[in-house]
Amino acid sequence: SSSRSDPLNIIEACQPLNFLLTKVTGIQEKYNRSGAVGIKDLLSPSLGSLQESVQFNYMIDIPWLVQQYPPQFRSKPLVIVHGHQRQAKMDMDVAADHYKHIKLVNAKLEIMYGTHHTKMMLLFYDIGMRVVIHTANLIEKDWHQKTQGVWISPMFPKCKTASDAKDSSTNFKQDLIQYMEAYRTPHFKSWLEKIKLHDMSSAKVHIIASVPGRHIGPAKQTWGHFKLRKILRQLGPGNSCKSWPVIGQFSSIGSMGPTKESWVYGEFTESLATTKDGGASLTMKPTLKLIYPSKDNVRTSLEGYPAGGSLPYSIKTAVKQQYMHQFWNHWKSEHRGRSAACPHIKTYTRSHPDGTSIAWFAVTSANLSKAAWGALEKKGQQLMIRSYEIGVLFLPQNYGLEKFKTLEHASEDPLAFPVPYDLPPTHYEKSDRPWVWDIPYMDKPDTHGNKWCPQ
Ligand SMILES: O=C(O)c1cnc2c(S(=O)(=O)O)cccc2c1O
Numbered sequence: 001s002s003s004r005s006d007p008l009n010i011i012e013a014c015q016p017l018n019f020l021l022t023k024v025t026g027i028q029e030k031y032n033r034s035g036a037v038g039i040k041d042l043l044s045p046s047l048g049s050l051q052e053s054v055q056f057n058y059m060i061d062i063p064w065l066v067q068q069y070p071p072q073f074r075s076k077p078l079v080i081v082h083g084h085q086r087q088a089k090m091d092m093d094v095a096a097d098h099y100k101h102i103k104l105v106n107a108k109l110e111i112m113y114g115t116h117h118t119k120m121m122l123l124f125y126d127i128g129m130r131v132v133i134h135t136a137n138l139i140e141k142d143w144h145q146k147t148q149g150v151w152i153s154p155m156f157p158k159c160k161t162a163s164d165a166k167d168s169s170t171n172f173k174q175d176l177i178q179y180m181e182a183y184r185t186p187h188f189k190s191w192l193e194k195i196k197l198h199d200m201s202s203a204k205v206h207i208i209a210s211v212p213g214r215h216i217g218p219a220k221q222t223w224g225h226f227k228l229r230k231i232l233r234q235l236g237p238g239n240s241c242k243s244w245p246v247i248g249q250f251s252s253i254g255s256m257g258p259t260k261e262s263w264v265y266g267e268f269t270e271s272l273a274t275t276k277d278g279g280a281s282l283t284m285k286p287t288l289k290l291i292y293p294s295k296d297n298v299r300t301s302l303e304g305y306p307a308g309g310s311l312p313y314s315i316k317t318a319v320k321q322q323y324m325h326q327f328w329n330h331w332k333s334e335h336r337g338r339s340a341a342c343p344h345i346k347t348y349t350r351s352h353p354d355g356t357s358i359a360w361f362a363v364t365s366a367n368l369s370k371a372a373w374g375a376l377e378k379k380g381q382q383l384m385i386r387s388y389e390i391g392v393l394f395l396p397q398n399y400g401l402e403k404f405k406t407l408e409h410a411s412e413d414p415l416a417f418p419v420p421y422d423l424p425p426t427h428y429e430k431s432d433r434p435w436v437w438d439i440p441y442m443d444k445p446d447t448h449g450n451k452w453c454p455q
Pocket residue numbers: 058059116117135136137309310311312
């Protein structure tokens with residue numbers, strides 16, 4: 001149908017950036033009408049005649065997921081890639097047993113505390129395929145009242161021969177194949193052959209991914225924050241952005257080490273601050289601004305304190321890194337109507353101090369953690385990563401621009417970047433505290449009149 005609400009129209013209206021947020025129940029419709037999709041939109045027949053699909057994720061409610069496919073696609077072969085082990089793996093096997101069209105692939109997690117965070121859909125149609133890289137678990141509450149990010153590819157045409165099936169200038173196809181090969185599982189053989197037969201020349205984003213391992217030599221720049229550093233060194237902003245803050249926004253924080261220089265304002269910020277051909281480490285480091293919901297952001301959110309169940313920052317980690325307080329900024333999304341939709345999206349960007357333009361933007365499954373982005377070991381010789389992550393990086397030159405104007409400050413420009421939150425960020429007040437999920441909050445009730453008593 002030609003209506004604006006037809007999923008294909010929503011997707012086509014957001015070209016060429018193809019970066020959307022998920023629909024939020026309970027906000028004014030105008031904030032869901034454009035630039036937002038639900039999971040049923042992504043699986044809609046209007047996007048293509050689905051033949052089979054692969055769902056990479058962390059939390060997966062299999063019966064719920066099956067119901068999100070339209071009836072005519074509900075028995076098409078579905079592969080679910082997850083990283084659960086022991087009892088959780090057995091629970092997945094039992095849940096999948098009920099569906100003969102579902103096959104499970106268990107990602108190897110050979111390094112302690114690693115998780116399979118990657119959230120990606122491979123949607124194979126009759127005439128081509130689409131790749132969706134996003135931030136939401138495959139459970140109902142992740143698609144209900146949270147702010148989540150979705151990048152959806154154009155239709156990549158299926159070709160007769162591999163030689164017709166080109167890659168993009170951003171090496172999207174090569175990087176996707178390299179990521180999937182890193183699972184070292186025979187289950188991916190048929191998918192890799194299919195992917196190789198698709199023309200991905202229309203992809204305009206770079207893949208920034210992580211796979212578990214102690215990566216040395218060239219592999220050190222293939223994954224995690226060193227891949228970001230490598231791309232920014234080659235294609236990043238020039239020295240004119242040297243004073244622009246770098247921004248991280250996420251839904252969880254790992255252990256950052258004893259001081260800010262240990263990792264977050266050390267190697268991690270150096271990667272975010274990398275400029276083209278100019279050594280980020282040679283001059284002063286830019287301001288780092290971290291956007292993470294405060295206790296009151298959670299308390300006053302649509303979900304109330306239960307939103308904090310998806311913001312797993314533990315008190316034992318928080319007390320070891322009080323130095324983080326200088327970096328905290330509120331979750332604020334007035335221009336997207338989502339200040340009360342707690343973030344589960346993760347994004348990283350470099351913004352002009354006044355917030356009217358950005359030099360690059362990444363949306364990813366990776367939270368602020370060494371497990372996700374990698375930490376240098378052995379005097380910087382190796383990058384140790386624990387988890388699987390994937391995200392996409394938007395660079396202005398891939399859209400014929402020097403910089404992206406931000407949609408918030410340039411609403412008429414079709415190439416203005418739809419940043420999910422308000423820029424510049426708003427620093428915490430002295431009295432504000434970051435949300436921590438394993439301590440009680442009895443002083444003030446949340447939007448539902450409840451307190452928070454975890455145990
Ligand atoms: O989206 C994810 O990949 C992800 C991963 N982990 C989570 C945890 S926990 O496993 O770290 O305890 C607790 C609550 C929400 C989580 C979540 O949303």
